[in-house]
Amino acid sequence: MATKKPKIRTMEELASAIAVSRPTLSRFFQDPESVRPATAEKIRQGLAHVDYVPNFFATRMNRRASGLVGVIVPLLTDPFFASLLQTVELAALEMDFTVITQCSHGSAELEANAVERLLSMNTEGVVVAPLGEYGSADALRQLGRSLPIVFVDSRPAEPYTTIDFVGTDNEQSIGLITDYLCRTGAPPVYLGMPRLNSNGLERESAYRRWMAGHDLRPEVLPDDLAPQSWAFETYAYQTMDALFGQGLYVDATILCANDRLAMGALQAAHRHGLFNSRPGARTRVRIAGHDDHPLSRFMTPALTTVAQDIDTIGMTAMSLLASRIRSGKPGEETVERTFPAALKIRESA
Amino acid sequence: MATKKPKIRTMEELASAIAVSRPTLSRFFQDPESVRPATAEKIRQGLAHVDYVPNFFATRMNRRASGLVGVIVPLLTDPFFASLLQTVELAALEMDFTVITQCSHGSAELEANAVERLLSMNTEGVVVAPLGEYGSADALRQLGRSLPIVFVDSRPAEPYTTIDFVGTDNEQSIGLITDYLCRTGAPPVYLGMPRLNSNGLERESAYRRWMAGHDLRPEVLPDDLAPQSWAFETYAYQTMDALFGQGLYVDATILCANDRLAMGALQAAHRHGLFNSRPGARTRVRIAGHDDHPLSRFMTPALTTVAQDIDTIGMTAMSLLASRIRSGKPGEETVERTFPAALKIRESA
Structure with a gap:
């Protein structure tokens, strides 16, 4: 100085x-x-x-060009959304946009508020990882009429006539891991995720279709509808702890709708000694996930899963948004881009 | 409608x-x-x-009142910063502020850019979790002259004459876990974190002081200075894998500077079979961390650690910033608030 x-x-x-x-x-x-x-x-x-x-x-x-784009995510503390946000932000930086991040903290009301705020801030477009709740559907529809939106990761509660979407091809990813599990052992039962967004239903349907297509009986846990909770690890731990405690599924193959569920299931399996050599046991429990959470490979046993291509998804969403902004014609021709996931074979299955 | x-x-x-x-x-x-x-x-x-x-x-x-406050964090994908951001944002929401989040992605240049952007956006004050690099010290000093700043979690590279700081009392937290480890087994060696911010040095010094104060010999790993990497799990895995491979520290107590390091150390211990019952072994390796990362209790063995009080730290930082904004007198009397951590005894130590 x-x-x-x-x-x-x-x-x-x-x-x-x-x-x-x-x-x-x-x-x-x-x-x-x-x-x-x-x-x-x-x-x-x-x-x-x-x-x-x-x-x-x-x-x-x-x-017209404020140089601002908005991003709305449901949660900052879920590593999937954190990674997605990080990738979108780095892509935006490359393209000379400034990102205004808004978090809905899992609440439809806060999601609607976030939409209002981004509109009032003259953002040129918004990337939304929606909650999929009807409570904010009006706000998202209003946003879509005013600005280009790209939905990412999951789809909004209401179907749009034109909607840009970037995410994982759940049909491919679930097919890939289910096929692997069937080739290497017992066909999997499926531990579903709380119905918080479209991925829960899409992955479950993909599992059911794959099993039916291979003349296998699909079986989805739990049999009652999962509660609306983002504490996936605890939810899965409690669900599987109760079932293992009744002697159920102790030598099953369990495909979990995401890795955070699988981490809870792993802990329940440890608590019931299912990874110890049990005398007389012919098979042992196998657990697999979906996402490739950054810590999945540090679990014990290291978690077998399918890796979502978050970098490509985030960059594609931001590029698509930028091209919508430049053309000035939001949503005239719908673009839907889904990307395949990659199998990560580790020790848990 | x-x-x-x-x-x-x-x-x-x-x-x-x-x-x-x-x-x-x-x-x-x-x-x-x-x-x-x-x-x-x-x-x-x-x-x-x-x-x-x-x-x-x-x-x-x-x-004068834009209603905007800025938050700068080094990384979005580290769960500690994600939780901190989430708490600050919820506190800001309560106080009717809108948060503009900026991420430095571990780069002093991006941290300086984030400061410029927040200044240009008429933010009323900024909460900064600084990188602690000299490359952005000028920018942070300029920010501090223009607006109230509260530093959170770690301290900036250059000492300020007046500086508001909110974080964990590292002296207390390290003393607490070191004392516990000494009471229950061998005194710990200390696995340090890469020198990315002030916490690395503060925690190491706290460990050395506690040991010296109890007539014990401190021992810090690795003996060369850690590289500048945020991939803590991988860094710790590689460090401990090399040492365990030479037969070193295989029955030691290892206190890690944070939980992400401990997760890498746990994996290295598994790879070398240190958690199996080894014939003739009188003691087995013990591993402890610092932070209480959300997944620490889902590790195998579940990780013994000290929990930082992130909610209190985030809310206090935001409240302090709000009071600085209201009074219009940034930094006249320095406020430094550190909070104690709580022992979480689990299975790993």
Whole structure:
């Protein structure tokens, strides 16, 4: 820090320090090519000699291009959404967009509020990982009428006539792991996830279809509908602890709808000693997941799963949104892009 | 959705639809009490009959109170920072602030850019979990001169004369777990974390002091300085895998600077069969962590650790920031609040 630059607080002070008019300065910030080249140069040199941070919104609020995009996720603490957010943000950074992140914290009301806030902030488009609840369907529909939206990971509660969607091909991913489990041991029963978004139902249906298509009897746990909870590990632990405690499924193959469920199931299996060599046991329990959570390979036994291609999904969603923003025509032709998952064979199955 | 309200896009259209002047409407949005009560009522009734989302920034950019606070974290995918962000955001929501989250993705340059962006956005104050790198020290100092800042979790690279800080009392937390480990078995060696922020050094010093104070010899692994990596699990796995492979520390007590390191160390211990009953072994390896990561209790063996009080830390940081914003006097009297951690005794030690 050599000599201290004068501190400038307002556009008025800045105009006077650089000796240009206030309207000229505004035009320069909105579009440097809208003022004469000599004036632009004078302003640039002037800016180098003062301590002034241009107001992001003052220079952008009148432009169509605010440079802002919104992202709405249901939860910040789920590593899947954290990774997705990280990838979308890095892609946006590359494309010179600034991301405003909003979290619905699992609540339809907060999701609707997040939509309102992003609309009021002049965002140019929004990537939404929706909750899939009807409580926010109106707000999302309003957002879709005003701005380009790309849904990512799961689909909204109400079907749209035109909807851009980027996510995993659940039919492929579930088929891949079910096929692997059937080739290497007993056909799996399926531990479903709480019905919080479209993935729960899609993966269960994919499992049922695959089994039926191979003349196998599908069996979905639990037989009552799962409660609305995002505490997947605890939910799965309690479900499987109760079943193992009754001597059920102790040598079954259990395919879990996601890795966080599988982590809870693993713990229940440990508690009941199912990974110890039991005298007389011909087979032992096998547990598999879906997602490839960053810690899945650090579980004991390391978790067999299918890896969602989060980097590709996040980058594709952001690229698609950027192209919708540039074309200015939201949703004229629907784009749906799903990506295959990759098998990660480890020790648990 | 009953009758469809007319869609209003600009303040001009809105003024004309409600039949008030444009300046009056602006004044109303900036402060409803600045217009006559009858006019305010007329505007409120008019707003109920149109489809208009007020521009967040147009109504706030001229006010001192933008209602925006910034949060900067080093990483979105580390569950500690994800939980911290979630708590700060929920606290901000309670206090009617809108959070703009910025992530430095572990880069001092991106951290400095995030600071610039938050300044340009008229945020009223910022909660920063700093990287602790010198590359962004100037930017953070500039931020601190312009706005209230509260540092959270770790301290910036350069000492400030006045600095608000909220975090864990590392002296207490490390003392607590070291004491527990000494009472129940061999005194621990310490597996340090890469030197990415002030916690690494603080926890190591706390360990050394506690051991010296109890006439025990401290021993810190690895003996060379750890590389600058946020992939803690992999880093710890590789470090301990190499040491266990040489037959070293196979029956030691290993205190890890955080739980993510402990997860990598657990996996290395499994790979070398250290949790199996080894014939002739009198003691077995014990591993403990620090943080109480959400998955620590789902590890095998479940991880013994000390739990940081993230909810209290996040809420306190946001409350402190809000009081700095209200008083308008950033950093006149420094506030430093550290909170104790709680012992979580599980199976790994």
